[in-house]
Amino acid sequence: MSVRIGDIAPNFEIATTQGNIDFHAWAKGSWVFFFSHPADYTPVCTTEMGRTAQLAAEFERRQVKCLGLSTESVEQHLGWINDINETQNTQVQFPIVADSELKVAKLYDMIHPNASETATVRTVFIIDPNLKVRLMMTYPMSVGRNFTEILRVIDALQTGDQYGVACPADWQVGGDVIIPPSVSSEAAEEKFPQGFKTVKPYLRYTNVSK
Template sequence: MFEEVTETIAIPRLGDKAPSFEAVTTKGKLMLEDYRGKWLILFSHPSSFSPVCATELVGFQEIYPLLKDYGVEILGLSVDSLSAHLAWLRGIEESFNTSIEYPIIADKDQSVATKYGMIMPGESHTETSRAVFILDQEHVIRSIMYYPISTGRNMKELVRLVQALQTAQMHDVYTPANWEPGDKVLVAPPKTQDDMGGSSEEGVEQIDWYVGKKIL
């Protein structure tokens, strides 16, 4: 009696270097290296001509100008063909009065989706899930999120998350729950017993021995 062998594919984790790729997109061939020096939101959606996906593509386009102000680019992906993508984008422009300016990968052979773990067999063996990978300017993965096929993503939260990630990286701080730009940030907690008396940094509001807040 033979046991079924299931192939295990390593998927990237937070703090990993993002897997490199070269892909055909709606803006021509692109490589991950083309985004060196910029932050990147790489997102996947299940398929072209899907109602939830259409609203998401429009939503990403709406936040695209703001994200570019933060040095962030957007790159979409699904396993549809390039011709399907192009026809769909024309339909979105006509029906939603929105021109999609960022590229979308036509990952028909699932090569990029497989590298990033975007296929969820429990949900679909053929469609990509609603995954979001946020990469920093060195292509280190800073955030990974998955949404089910039935549920569209929150664009305001993606912008807030980018702002929080960049603030934490730039100032070596943490951001509390529900943080918005302009709110107080959290300083690093003490690492030794001697540091438990509170931060010596000027302007830090010490809530408890391990919780200190400040305005940037």
């Protein structure tokens, strides 16, 4: 099964380090950062899990729940969490899915056979409060994720939803945003009383942070 942007995230019921969850029931009403890692007790994965835990306050501020996944058992995850907490100087508080039968990995197309038949690649799904997939990123097993980018894109999606705008390349919170071409100039004047700058008829900038 392929999961694509705009799809409702497929539901599943499964064991995690914090008990069994029904994903839709657990996630509904919150944003979700759902990410897979290749294996427990491996170096890059340890740093990623640790970084997710270190950023707990940043995710919470954005109303984002974190959910990790790999194909080991709950018991193995729990043992590994001790190593993560020790080596990364943090406390893992989010659940990690125990997908030993590859049920969720296959549902979300996290197994890439040319990389591994059993280990998941480093997949990221950002899912909105209506359970819709809003972003997908896939990293190779040898490269850890960029968490600054993960937080940036959550900020961009939330800003776009709130104000009906798009975000340009390298956008950061507080920077100018783009008024979609579908919004007429008359509607833009009403919607953005702070004003906007027209570079081209299809390229208009405004700033919603002012």
